[in-house]
Amino acid sequence: MTALNEARALGSTKAPARPSLARTWGRAWPPLLFAAALVVLWELAVNVLGVSSYVIAKPTEILTTIVAKWQLLLEDTWVTTAEVVLGFLISIVVGIVLALLVVRFAWVERAVYPLVVLFQVVPKVALAPIFILWFGYSMTPKLVLIVVMAFFPITINMVLGLKRVDEDLLLLMKSVGSTRNQILARIQIPTALPYLFAGLRIGITLAVIGAVVAEFSGSQAGLGHRIQFASTQLDTASMFAALIVVSVLGLVLYYLVGLLEFVMRRRFPHLAATDA
Amino acid sequence: MAKGRPHQMASSGITARGIGMTFSRRGASTTVLESLDLDIAAGSFVTLLGPSGCGKSTLLKILGGILQPTEGSVHIGESTAADAVARKDIGLVLQRPALLPWKTARENVAMLRDLAKKGTRGDGAADRALELVGLTHAADRLPHELSGGMAQRVSIARALAMDPEILLMDEPFGALDAITRDAMNETLAGIWAATGKTIVFVTHSISEAVFLSDTIHVMASDPGRIVEEVTIALDRPRRAEVLDTSEFLTYSTHLREQLVGPEARV
Ligand SMILES: Nc1ncnc2c1ncn2[C@@H]1O[C@H](COP(=O)(O)OP(=O)(O)OP(=O)(O)O)[C@@H](O)[C@H]1O
Ligand SMILES: [Mg+2]
Numbered sequence: 001m002t003a004l005n006e007a008r009a010l011g012s013t014k015a016p017a018r019p020s021l022a023r024t025w026g027r028a029w030p031p032l033l034f035a036a037a038l039v040v041l042w043e044l045a046v047n048v049l050g051v052s053s054y055v056i057a058k059p060t061e062i063l064t065t066i067v068a069k070w071q072l073l074l075e076d077t078w079v080t081t082a083e084v085v086l087g088f089l090i091s092i093v094v095g096i097v098l099a100l101l102v103v104r105f106a107w108v109e110r111a112v113y114p115l116v117v118l119f120q121v122v123p124k125v126a127l128a129p130i131f132i133l134w135f136g137y138s139m140t141p142k143l144v145l146i147v148v149m150a151f152f153p154i155t156i157n158m159v160l161g162l163k164r165v166d167e168d169l170l171l172l173m174k175s176v177g178s179t180r181n182q183i184l185a186r187i188q189i190p191t192a193l194p195y196l197f198a199g200l201r202i203g204i205t206l207a208v209i210g211a212v213v214a215e216f217s218g219s220q221a222g223l224g225h226r227i228q229f230a231s232t233q234l235d236t237a238s239m240f241a242a243l244i245v246v247s248v249l250g251l252v253l254y255y256l257v258g259l260l261e262f263v264m265r266r267r268f269p270h271l272a273a274t275d276a
Numbered sequence: 277m278a279k280g281r282p283h284q285m286a287s288s289g290i291t292a293r294g295i296g297m298t299f300s301r302r303g304a305s306t307t308v309l310e311s312l313d314l315d316i317a318a319g320s321f322v323t324l325l326g327p328s329g330c331g332k333s334t335l336l337k338i339l340g341g342i343l344q345p346t347e348g349s350v351h352i353g354e355s356t357a358a359d360a361v362a363r364k365d366i367g368l369v370l371q372r373p374a375l376l377p378w379k380t381a382r383e384n385v386a387m388l389r390d391l392a393k394k395g396t397r398g399d400g401a402a403d404r405a406l407e408l409v410g411l412t413h414a415a416d417r418l419p420h421e422l423s424g425g426m427a428q429r430v431s432i433a434r435a436l437a438m439d440p441e442i443l444l445m446d447e448p449f450g451a452l453d454a455i456t457r458d459a460m461n462e463t464l465a466g467i468w469a470a471t472g473k474t475i476v477f478v479t480h481s482i483s484e485a486v487f488l489s490d491t492i493h494v495m496a497s498d499p500g501r502i503v504e505e506v507t508i509a510l511d512r513p514r515r516a517e518v519l520d521t522s523e524f525l526t527y528s529t530h531l532r533e534q535l536v537g538p539e540a541r542v
């Protein structure tokens with residue numbers, strides 16, 4: 001995480017390179033081609049080796065399952081997407097507010113922050129059954145698990161960014177009698193934006209994991225539930241179908257975060273060039 | 277503010293008494309300044325001249341009320357330095373430009389002025405300040421699109437736009453080529469003459485110090501202290517030709533000897 005931030009901080013002093021469509025395509029085709037080759041190999045291997053379809057489904061089988069069950073998958077996708085998006089939005093608010101409190105109030109940093117950091121050693125995935133126990137089969141336990149998993153990288157990156165302010169700028173702000181809040185709003189928060197986005201990228205992937213795990217533990221719908229249910233039915237093709245859909249969902253959400261960063265570069269050109 | 281009324285503006289002088297500054301970190305402490313007294317007359321142009329690391333920047337920050345000395349006190353006019361800061365009477369040019377990377381040159385220049393609530397937003401003061409430092413053409417550029425010297429001039433414009441009574445400048449022309457530097461020196465002398473601001477200027481350059489100053493305080497290091505006060509009695513307004521006069525040379529030679537130290541004089 002830190003290495004990533006260093007790299008971004010360094011990169012931010014340079015002019016952001018404008019990603020052209022041609023360049024994006026130039027970078028995209030080698031992995032796409034390689035992926036296609038793997039899929040073909042996978043199909044051939046299953047055929048040639050005669051692996052049972054309970055163990056592993058063929059790409060063609062998965063594709064036909066997706067087509068055949070698209071309505072069901074769409075419903076599950078909607079459920080999971082709603083959980084992830086809502087949970088992630090709450091995580092952003094919690095993550096940012098906590099970071100601001102940490103840098104603004106020394107006692108929060110001294111009394112609360114160490115506990116938050118310490119809490120990170122708890123394997124949060126293991127909390128899913130507990131949240132189900134407390135909050136039942138509603139959407140609540142999913143949101144709680146997502147927030148518990150996703151807020152931390154947002155907070156820790158944001159704190160890092162808020163503290164990485166040019167000392168001389170602080171002195172200049174002081175020289176006109178600026179308040180702590182003015183310094184926070186005008187200098188620290190904009191300075192922290194590239195760090196915030198580094199945290200958001202990690203956070204969104206954790207939010208997807210949180211949603212799927214919460215659905216494993218107790219749910220009537222959602223892509224996690226679909227995978228879990230299909231496994232009890234030995235319906236391997238459906239498992240893979242749901243797995244692929246959830247992966248695509250994760251990818252799309254990840255790129256949406258990248259897109260947001262890209263859009264914000266109009267106003268804050270120091271945001272590093274995105275990989276999206 | 278007081279254009280056309282040279283030296284009659286209600287500018288304040290600076291009085292520093294018994295200034296000591298000791299930085300301590302993990303037990304080890306360094307004394308950077310020790311029992312330093314300084315009197316700067318209202319409306320005068322004063323230069324701090326000294327070797328690298330002798331504490332010029334530290335002293336300037338203390339005079340500007342943004343660094344609390346460990347010993348002694350600073351008064352600006354009748355009030356404390358902290359009060360002067362609260363009144364937004366002090367304009368600062370630090371050694372590094374310290375610009376906001378996401379704001380254009382114009383926005384950077386306007387920022388402190390807006391925060392200090394001087395004038396009204398968008399009243400063109402930022403553009404006038406940029407014109408003074410010769411950067412009208414670069415007003416819409418971002419800091420990473422500026423050269424080092426240009427960035428430094430933006431930071432000078434930022435202080436000028438504040439129109440402060442007291443202007444504290446830390447090697448503001450350090451990153452400029454000789455020609456631009458001479459031009460900026462003349463501009464600054466002009467601004468000073470027209471507004472009657474009190475200016476405290478830090479430099480390594482002896483000729484720059486002689487050209488600009490009423491008074492030069494020569495500093496020495498370990499611990500940082502003022503070893504001599506030299507009054508420059510050259511006529512004003514001074515033009516570039518003054519650099520070639522014998523008086524100028526006399527001052528320069530004297531200051532060079534002061535800086536190099538008696539052991540080198542043989
Ligand atoms: N925050 C600090 N903590 C510890 N030491 C400091 C700090 N700021 C300055 N110093 C020390 O104080 C001394 C004087 O520093 P200062 O920046 O005032 O020198 P200077 O005269 O401006 O030098 P230069 O001409 O190179 O800019 C140096 O030895 C420096 O290491
Ligand atoms: Mg210095």
